[in-house]
Amino acid sequence: LMVWLRRCTHYLFIVVVAVNSTLLTINAGDYIFYTDWAWTSFTVFSISQTLMLAVGATYYLTFTGVPGTATYYGLIMTVYTWVAKGAWFALGYPYDFIVTPIWLPSAMLLDLAYWATKRNEHSLILFGGVLVGMSLPLFNMVNLITVADPLETAFKYPRPTLPPYMTPIEPQVGKFYNSPVALGAGAGAVLSVTFTALGCKLNTWTYRWMAA
Numbered sequence: 001l002m003v004w005l006r007r008c009t010h011y012l013f014i015v016v017v018a019v020n021s022t023l024l025t026i027n028a029g030d031y032i033f034y035t036d037w038a039w040t041s042f043t044v045f046s047i048s049q050t051l052m053l054a055v056g057a058t059y060y061l062t063f064t065g066v067p068g069t070a071t072y073y074g075l076i077m078t079v080y081t082w083v084a085k086g087a088w089f090a091l092g093y094p095y096d097f098i099v100t101p102i103w104l105p106s107a108m109l110l111d112l113a114y115w116a117t118k119r120n121e122h123s124l125i126l127f128g129g130v131l132v133g134m135s136l137p138l139f140n141m142v143n144l145i146t147v148a149d150p151l152e153t154a155f156k157y158p159r160p161t162l163p164p165y166m167t168p169i170e171p172q173v174g175k176f177y178n179s180p181v182a183l184g185a186g187a188g189a190v191l192s193v194t195f196t197a198l199g200c201k202l203n204t205w206t207y208r209w210m211a212a
């Protein structure tokens with residue numbers, strides 16, 4: 001009975017965590033719609049993506065104990081997001097304007113940290129967390145700069161993620177504008193350690209719940 005319960009709970013939790021992670025980050029590639037505030041939203045979204053990837057992937061990874069599952073989790077999030085962003089294409093947006101966040105390389109680094117330290121959870125939290133936090137903004141900026149004519153395209157189409165009354169009048173300037181990658185990676189490197197620790201804790205709580 002306990003084996004059956006654990007297996008069912010395992011798959012149920014993975015689906016719930018992966019789906020909710022995707023739902024919470026579904027607009028995470030929409031930096032370009034916030035045209036005047038693009039770099040600010042990029043920094044904020046970088047941290048939110050880091051949170052959902054690190055917590056979910058770490059939970060999944062420590063639950064199974066098998067290196068490679070974090071990458072699988074990142075793949076699940078990516079595919080879900082591709083499907084959701086298909087709605088944009090249906091609205092008439094060109095393919096080269098639709099940005100799907102890049103999670104896979106960061107998830108692979110998480111797996112690598114777990115494997116290289118012989119499944120040491122403390123090393124996973126410290127090394128894996130820092131690697132995810134620092135890498136995710138970098139990969140997503142490379143992703144973002146491949147968008148063709150972002151300003152022209154953004155103004156040509158409506159903004160489904162930003163109501164007209166919320167559109168900023170003046171362009172945003174300041175520290176966010178200067179280096180969104182550095183700010184996102186710096187904040188991510190610190191916060192991801194906490195996020196990864198939370199993923200490990202979720203695993204502990206899950207086992208306690210199942211054993212009750």
